Amino acid sequence: MILVLSPDASLEQIDHVIERVRELGFQPHVSRGESRTIVGAIGDETKPFAQNFAAIPGVEQVLPIMKPFKLASREFRKDDSVVYVGKVRIGGGSLAMIAGPCAVENYEVMDTVAKYVKAGGANILRGGAFKPRTSPYAFQGMGEDGLKILKDVGQKYDMPVVTEVMDPRQVDLVCRYADMLQLGARNMQNFDLLKECGRTQTPVLLKRGMSATVKDLLMSAEYILAEGNKNVVLCERGVRSFEDSTRNMLDMSAVPNVKGQSHLPIIVDPSHATGRPDLIPSMCRASVAAGADGVHVEVHNCPEKALSDGPQALPPHQFLALMGDLRRLGDALGRHFWAPTEA
Amino acid sequence: MILVLSPDASLEQIDHVIERVRELGFQPHVSRGESRTIVGAIGDETKPFAQNFAAIPGVEQVLPIMKPFKLASREFRKDDSVVYVGKVRIGGGSLAMIAGPCAVENYEVMDTVAKYVKAGGANILRGGAFKPRTSPYAFQGMGEDGLKILKDVGQKYDMPVVTEVMDPRQVDLVCRYADMLQLGARNMQNFDLLKECGRTQTPVLLKRGMSATVKDLLMSAEYILAEGNKNVVLCERGVRSFEDSTRNMLDMSAVPNVKGQSHLPIIVDPSHATGRPDLIPSMCRASVAAGADGVHVEVHNCPEKALSDGPQALPPHQFLALMGDLRRLGDALGRHFWAPTEA
Amino acid sequence: MILVLSPDASLEQIDHVIERVRELGFQPHVSRGESRTIVGAIGDETKPFAQNFAAIPGVEQVLPIMKPFKLASREFRKDDSVVYVGKVRIGGGSLAMIAGPCAVENYEVMDTVAKYVKAGGANILRGGAFKPRTSPYAFQGMGEDGLKILKDVGQKYDMPVVTEVMDPRQVDLVCRYADMLQLGARNMQNFDLLKECGRTQTPVLLKRGMSATVKDLLMSAEYILAEGNKNVVLCERGVRSFEDSTRNMLDMSAVPNVKGQSHLPIIVDPSHATGRPDLIPSMCRASVAAGADGVHVEVHNCPEKALSDGPQALPPHQFLALMGDLRRLGDALGRHFWAPTEA
Amino acid sequence: MILVLSPDASLEQIDHVIERVRELGFQPHVSRGESRTIVGAIGDETKPFAQNFAAIPGVEQVLPIMKPFKLASREFRKDDSVVYVGKVRIGGGSLAMIAGPCAVENYEVMDTVAKYVKAGGANILRGGAFKPRTSPYAFQGMGEDGLKILKDVGQKYDMPVVTEVMDPRQVDLVCRYADMLQLGARNMQNFDLLKECGRTQTPVLLKRGMSATVKDLLMSAEYILAEGNKNVVLCERGVRSFEDSTRNMLDMSAVPNVKGQSHLPIIVDPSHATGRPDLIPSMCRASVAAGADGVHVEVHNCPEKALSDGPQALPPHQFLALMGDLRRLGDALGRHFWAPTEA
Incomplete structure (x- = not known):
């Protein structure tokens, strides 16, 4: 999951985001760009609370990386089901x-x-x-x-x-x-x-x-x-x-x-x-x-x-x-x- | 309900449409235009079979006139419900x-x-x-x-x-x-x-x-x-x-x-x-x-x-x-x- | 074109609708049902003013019958164009x-x-x-x-x-x-x-x-x-x-x-x-x-x-x-x- | 811009992605997760070629971070225009x-x-x-x-x-x-x-x-x-x-x-x-x-x-x-x- 922080997110907000990412069981991975900071949250995105990242102050956008389904996915089973x-x-x-x-x-x-x-x-x-x-x-x-x-x-x-x-x-x-x-x-x-x-x-x-x-x-x-x-x-x-x-x-x-x-x-x-x-x-x-x-x-x-x-x-x-x-x-x-x- | 017949509907088809309109309990009202015939089917459009007019051979289009709901309608009750x-x-x-x-x-x-x-x-x-x-x-x-x-x-x-x-x-x-x-x-x-x-x-x-x-x-x-x-x-x-x-x-x-x-x-x-x-x-x-x-x-x-x-x-x-x-x-x-x- | 009048259209309004239909060069064809009156307007629906029927007081709905295109239509030319x-x-x-x-x-x-x-x-x-x-x-x-x-x-x-x-x-x-x-x-x-x-x-x-x-x-x-x-x-x-x-x-x-x-x-x-x-x-x-x-x-x-x-x-x-x-x-x-x- | 690589992207593909990111004038920032690698491409996303990241073999998804408009944006001008x-x-x-x-x-x-x-x-x-x-x-x-x-x-x-x-x-x-x-x-x-x-x-x-x-x-x-x-x-x-x-x-x-x-x-x-x-x-x-x-x-x-x-x-x-x-x-x-x- 990628958390795009808003351009005017404060340092306190950034720290709080990183802390929450850890609390929710994800591993944070921070990239600081010129205009904004991006936090990768590495972990299982189908966890019940993953959607909540969007409600943390300073988070502008949450971009999911993984598909939200497992058993139905081609990754789970390569061959066509009959x-x-x-x-x-x-x-x-x-x-x-x-x-x-x-x-x-x-x-x-x-x-x-x-x-x-x-x-x-x-x-x-x-x-x-x-x-x-x-x-x-x-x-x-x-x-x-x-x-x-x-x-x-x-x-x-x-x-x-x-x-x-x-x-x-x-x-x-x-x-x-x-x-x-x-x-x-x-x-x-x-x-x-x-x-x-x-x-x-x-x-x-x-x-x-x-x-x-x-x-x-x-x-x-x-x-x-x-x-x-x-x-x-x-x-x-x-x-x-x-x-x-x-x-x-x-x-x-x-x-x-x-x-x-x-x-x-x-x-x-x-x-x-x-x-x-x-x-x-x-x-x-x-x-x-x-x-x-x-x-x-x-x-x-x-x-x-x-x-x-x-x-x-x-x-x-x-x-x-x-x-x-x-x-x-x-x-x-x-x-x-x-x-x-x-x- | 208005039944618009196709421009090439045959006389037999037109007669059959009129007969079916009567059979389904509606009163037919026929207008013959230059290019096509139109049949008004006067009666209760919420009847279960009314939709079937569209399946009669020669019928091109069915235009409903009445609203399909009754108890929820403003006609049924003029005043606002509380x-x-x-x-x-x-x-x-x-x-x-x-x-x-x-x-x-x-x-x-x-x-x-x-x-x-x-x-x-x-x-x-x-x-x-x-x-x-x-x-x-x-x-x-x-x-x-x-x-x-x-x-x-x-x-x-x-x-x-x-x-x-x-x-x-x-x-x-x-x-x-x-x-x-x-x-x-x-x-x-x-x-x-x-x-x-x-x-x-x-x-x-x-x-x-x-x-x-x-x-x-x-x-x-x-x-x-x-x-x-x-x-x-x-x-x-x-x-x-x-x-x-x-x-x-x-x-x-x-x-x-x-x-x-x-x-x-x-x-x-x-x-x-x-x-x-x-x-x-x-x-x-x-x-x-x-x-x-x-x-x-x-x-x-x-x-x-x-x-x-x-x-x-x-x-x-x-x-x-x-x-x-x-x-x-x-x-x-x-x-x-x-x-x-x-x- | 079919003009569906509102259930509470007055007699004056109905007369005015019929008059306007004639004025715009269409032939009126009136059906009086139990709850409402319907006026068929027989004529060329692609005329510039045909859409205006909807603005006549007492008209609830206008249902077009004809297709609005001519030269592109299958009726105009039966065979496939090449x-x-x-x-x-x-x-x-x-x-x-x-x-x-x-x-x-x-x-x-x-x-x-x-x-x-x-x-x-x-x-x-x-x-x-x-x-x-x-x-x-x-x-x-x-x-x-x-x-x-x-x-x-x-x-x-x-x-x-x-x-x-x-x-x-x-x-x-x-x-x-x-x-x-x-x-x-x-x-x-x-x-x-x-x-x-x-x-x-x-x-x-x-x-x-x-x-x-x-x-x-x-x-x-x-x-x-x-x-x-x-x-x-x-x-x-x-x-x-x-x-x-x-x-x-x-x-x-x-x-x-x-x-x-x-x-x-x-x-x-x-x-x-x-x-x-x-x-x-x-x-x-x-x-x-x-x-x-x-x-x-x-x-x-x-x-x-x-x-x-x-x-x-x-x-x-x-x-x-x-x-x-x-x-x-x-x-x-x-x-x-x-x-x-x-x- | 975030490039999400497919789970089966090869090492050669990952290297090629990073090289292309550099060639197009962006700075690559790589995160390797358990199931897939993610490459942040830091730079001006409104550049003409930025969309092409999606066509690089091994790239599954491209997630833009920046808004594609500048002069119209609130960032460009904080106060309401009159x-x-x-x-x-x-x-x-x-x-x-x-x-x-x-x-x-x-x-x-x-x-x-x-x-x-x-x-x-x-x-x-x-x-x-x-x-x-x-x-x-x-x-x-x-x-x-x-x-x-x-x-x-x-x-x-x-x-x-x-x-x-x-x-x-x-x-x-x-x-x-x-x-x-x-x-x-x-x-x-x-x-x-x-x-x-x-x-x-x-x-x-x-x-x-x-x-x-x-x-x-x-x-x-x-x-x-x-x-x-x-x-x-x-x-x-x-x-x-x-x-x-x-x-x-x-x-x-x-x-x-x-x-x-x-x-x-x-x-x-x-x-x-x-x-x-x-x-x-x-x-x-x-x-x-x-x-x-x-x-x-x-x-x-x-x-x-x-x-x-x-x-x-x-x-x-x-x-x-x-x-x-x-x-x-x-x-x-x-x-x-x-x-x-x-x-």
């Missing part, structure tokens, strides 16, 4: 396609959509039973009944299933039905929920918050890892911006950015990132080309009758065409969608 | 000053800070016992022990207390000690937590999320109101932006913006919005001049030794000076800080 | 690679970098002679001497050249040396400069402003097109965001977003978008997969000695590897880099 | 009210509006003759005819006038008519225009760009100051954000933020920042309370017939009421609007 969701492998070069309707609506819709996405080559089935909705008057999901339908349909088509968990009190329940827990963008910093999911061994799909930096995302992953669950897959799903023609702004560079700093797999969700079916296929292709370990797409057999987020769902024929494109692209890049026969 | 926290009145012209340390650290610090803020004229005491921290390695709060200290010190100085609740499982516990529940920025769309707080009658201080629009904030308030708790106070605390010299960007215009659309009181938190003690006093003055119902300021007797967010805390002497300024300003504007003797 | 820069074709399925140093520094560096990028397969050479720099104390470019070097080196390697123009007074001069004019992000809404470039027939590379929406970008293209220059190529180069680990946020979805609304070619500049050489190759691949008509990359033979933006330049060997990747990817997608022999 | 526009003083405790229509439309409107704003107590008259408009089809301003009208009306009411200059070729012309040159948000980084204005002695009102940080704004001021014109007044006018209910987001904390770093006066423009007349009065009050040296407000006698930005103009009676409020507030704060009699 996460298994049921028999499906995410990371390590193979591609995941997570597809399904936004919400579980009833058995028939779930079954129809699953049949289509399975035919297209999706390897993980999604469907929300607990839905975070901006409005209290919107459909809030089927709850446990939805979980049952999702699990049944997943078994019928031999696909592991992922579904969102929103409340720490639901974690046990959702784990009984789901092969992977989704933590939504709005809950990326719901720390009690992160800890609760970290206490299971069920894989977690952690979505980036709408105003989270890549570092924030990795810090939230650190919460899960620190509790003992190593099965974390990150998901870029767009962030809030001033651009008003798309639902969010897809930060495609987060894919290589995460891969440089962390060993965790990362997939991309163009459905929520763009909110526009006309943009989803090209953003899926770009995600694979950027090096993502998979994509996440919402599919509905009749978007105009969907109970949630219909306008952003792909209809089945577009999904099938997209999968053809992605396979060709994967072939060129030496990567392919994991198939259950490989398990 | 919320009582203990004996302190928020809204309706009087000013609240919520002050205290970021976290409850121990009895001595809490007592010292409370003594100072009381002397300055603060009317509500704050202190966090459950702390949402970006890092799992940072101080996470004292939990119930902290709640006890906060309550004791509040009683000693005759100040109602507000403290954050992060987990739906903690709501009952926190209600036993606190006069007001704080819902932090990271939990503004933690819908299960909103509902749980909505089932109590304890006043709620609902902070704006870091990427929430004013409409999103009011929708979250709607969740609490819809469960039956009318005691909601909103809090502007800055949003994420590209400006990197302040912690967040304080959206001061949110104050009159909320007041135009809603009857709920709103206060401002310049401590989190700016993260810089040198900016806090002028932003408190501006908040009062903008029409806020109060301000929220973190104070610590020794910021460099604080266990949480020390660098953004005001030391006691600056807090005292600030209160003098705010009182003079309030006098000029015909508004004053609520004092316990008025109860 | 722009020739020298003999190099941009758009219509072929790929452009614009490469070179940030600034023209001297003949030797320009020659060395050109040799490498030519060898890699770049088809357009770049180099800045007039440099927009945040600091007045930074290197401001070589001016006309730089233009001469750029042109000479371009001719030596049979590559057309693109360079930035910053001032309307420089347009004639730059046109004498350059095959394509670059309009930088900071000048995207420098309207006098846009008009001046529109009065030439030299192709223009129009970069998206740091806070410009896709619509704003197309409006700026409209300025050039309206003056008579049809040779406009758009460039996504990232926008400002809260993410602080990259220089800007690359809005990859702008590529299909532009292509849906406009016939103009669009390329991507990952160098400025990310500012990080470690992210550039994967973002180039993603751009091609997303459907961009080309990419723009800064290359320098010794980044640590570059006079401008060295830290974001690719060294030659990384550029060569990147071109190999992009060719393989292009083959899979049925697209290839335009070669001079095709002219 | 700028005279005609006889009106901006800065040093007195308040400026710049008011008038968005565009000069004709003599009658200009005269009417000037009469009202003068009566209210405005001390500087505004009106645009060259208008930057997003659309090429919108009213582009009256040009020199507009300048003449503005000057005549200003003289009639004894008010200095401010008007926008958009093109370096117009600077001489505009200086013949105007007492102050406005540089609009879209031109904040139009560096040739900044330089041209810097070569005059006419005061400049420099508006913050829509995606400019406070530091960027001060760097643009530095361009003007470095050319010899010391008469720079800054203007906060809102930045782009995700909030879609206001035109921009007014960054109120920029006022004290600028005042801490710079001696230049700063005013606030709530008209462009919010785009909503219902928010303008409270944002003017907040600006004065925050410590701004003045405000800038658009006024029109008939907003619905304005040729530009009518919907955001205040009608005269609201302007008069606002001035009453601001005077009362100023009295409480010990500040008042500069009146011509004081000259």
Whole structure:
């Protein structure tokens, strides 16, 4: 940590800074420049009190040197992590396609959509039973009944299933039905929920918050890892911006950015990132080309009758065409969608 | 709701749109322009399926007309709401000053800070016992022990207390000690937590999320109101932006913006919005001049030794000076800080 | 244009709105709902006064229906535009690679970098002679001497050249040396400069402003097109965001977003978008997969000695590897880099 | 400047870094920590090549210590600068009210509006003759005819006038008519225009760009100051954000933020920042309370017939009421609007 002192810091202040640096367990290293003094504080920057250097009188700026996450970092683990969701492998070069309707609506819709996405080559089935909705008057999901339908349909088509968990009190329940827990963008910093999911061994799909930096995302992953669950897959799903023609702004560079700093797999969700079916296929292709370990797409057999987020769902024929494109692209890049026969 | 059809929508598509509008319980009203047809869908836009109009083939754009919130709206209630926290009145012209340390650290610090803020004229005491921290390695709060200290010190100085609740499982516990529940920025769309707080009658201080629009904030308030708790106070605390010299960007215009659309009181938190003690006093003055119902300021007797967010805390002497300024300003504007003797 | 009247608009106000709509040359179309009246104003929304509807008393909201650009729109021209820069074709399925140093520094560096990028397969050479720099104390470019070097080196390697123009007074001069004019992000809404470039027939590379929406970008293209220059190529180069680990946020979805609304070619500049050489190759691949008509990359033979933006330049060997990747990817997608022999 | 080397930097790389630091004219100061080496580069960070440290192999991060602006900085000049526009003083405790229509439309409107704003107590008259408009089809301003009208009306009411200059070729012309040159948000980084204005002695009102940080704004001021014109007044006018209910987001904390770093006066423009007349009065009050040296407000006698930005103009009676409020507030704060009699 580098402490930049203000140009008019007094000698007493400088001495006090050095003393505090020692008290907090760091080793001070002082450089006196022409206009100001700089104090390097050598030690573990993740210590609880390290941030407080900024409050010492005479300190103008504190520049952290170390990354604030450990277990999620590339330094901690050089090789890419691989996460298994049921028999499906995410990371390590193979591609995941997570597809399904936004919400579980009833058995028939779930079954129809699953049949289509399975035919297209999706390897993980999604469907929300607990839905975070901006409005209290919107459909809030089927709850446990939805979980049952999702699990049944997943078994019928031999696909592991992922579904969102929103409340720490639901974690046990959702784990009984789901092969992977989704933590939504709005809950990326719901720390009690992160800890609760970290206490299971069920894989977690952690979505980036709408105003989270890549570092924030990795810090939230650190919460899960620190509790003992190593099965974390990150998901870029767009962030809030001033651009008003798309639902969010897809930060495609987060894919290589995460891969440089962390060993965790990362997939991309163009459905929520763009909110526009006309943009989803090209953003899926770009995600694979950027090096993502998979994509996440919402599919509905009749978007105009969907109970949630219909306008952003792909209809089945577009999904099938997209999968053809992605396979060709994967072939060129030496990567392919994991198939259950490989398990 | 206005449905703008695409210029090349076919007659069949137009008929289908009109049919779907009727099926969903709206009354269609068709205008044919030179280049495109527009369909007004007259009815209750907060109906769960209204969003789906955008997924009907031939529909290019859906323009909502109504506000998506009801109970929080100025149309629902013309007069300003007033919320009582203990004996302190928020809204309706009087000013609240919520002050205290970021976290409850121990009895001595809490007592010292409370003594100072009381002397300055603060009317509500704050202190966090459950702390949402970006890092799992940072101080996470004292939990119930902290709640006890906060309550004791509040009683000693005759100040109602507000403290954050992060987990739906903690709501009952926190209600036993606190006069007001704080819902932090990271939990503004933690819908299960909103509902749980909505089932109590304890006043709620609902902070704006870091990427929430004013409409999103009011929708979250709607969740609490819809469960039956009318005691909601909103809090502007800055949003994420590209400006990197302040912690967040304080959206001061949110104050009159909320007041135009809603009857709920709103206060401002310049401590989190700016993260810089040198900016806090002028932003408190501006908040009062903008029409806020109060301000929220973190104070610590020794910021460099604080266990949480020390660098953004005001030391006691600056807090005292600030209160003098705010009182003079309030006098000029015909508004004053609520004092316990008025109860 | 849809005028949503406020719920408490008086009958007089409604009559006045209708009268004004007629006066401004629009045809009014009135729908009375239960809670409010809506007036459709049918006519040409790009008329100068159309925005003023919002200032008529009783009008709460104005919802535009039409796109504000014409010549740039897909409706105006269904087929993709193709722009020739020298003999190099941009758009219509072929790929452009614009490469070179940030600034023209001297003949030797320009020659060395050109040799490498030519060898890699770049088809357009770049180099800045007039440099927009945040600091007045930074290197401001070589001016006309730089233009001469750029042109000479371009001719030596049979590559057309693109360079930035910053001032309307420089347009004639730059046109004498350059095959394509670059309009930088900071000048995207420098309207006098846009008009001046529109009065030439030299192709223009129009970069998206740091806070410009896709619509704003197309409006700026409209300025050039309206003056008579049809040779406009758009460039996504990232926008400002809260993410602080990259220089800007690359809005990859702008590529299909532009292509849906406009016939103009669009390329991507990952160098400025990310500012990080470690992210550039994967973002180039993603751009091609997303459907961009080309990419723009800064290359320098010794980044640590570059006079401008060295830290974001690719060294030659990384550029060569990147071109190999992009060719393989292009083959899979049925697209290839335009070669001079095709002219 | 602090160079943080990567944990796996080799000894050769470290030596090369130190050598380059010396070559570029800085003094190296090396600290070897457990996991990485840090090199302080002591010297003038505004040197043209200082940024290049980031491109040296083995350097992971470069942390600047010094501010990149000099003449604009508080270190350069401790006391607040005062700028005279005609006889009106901006800065040093007195308040400026710049008011008038968005565009000069004709003599009658200009005269009417000037009469009202003068009566209210405005001390500087505004009106645009060259208008930057997003659309090429919108009213582009009256040009020199507009300048003449503005000057005549200003003289009639004894008010200095401010008007926008958009093109370096117009600077001489505009200086013949105007007492102050406005540089609009879209031109904040139009560096040739900044330089041209810097070569005059006419005061400049420099508006913050829509995606400019406070530091960027001060760097643009530095361009003007470095050319010899010391008469720079800054203007906060809102930045782009995700909030879609206001035109921009007014960054109120920029006022004290600028005042801490710079001696230049700063005013606030709530008209462009919010785009909503219902928010303008409270944002003017907040600006004065925050410590701004003045405000800038658009006024029109008939907003619905304005040729530009009518919907955001205040009608005269609201302007008069606002001035009453601001005077009362100023009295409480010990500040008042500069009146011509004081000259």
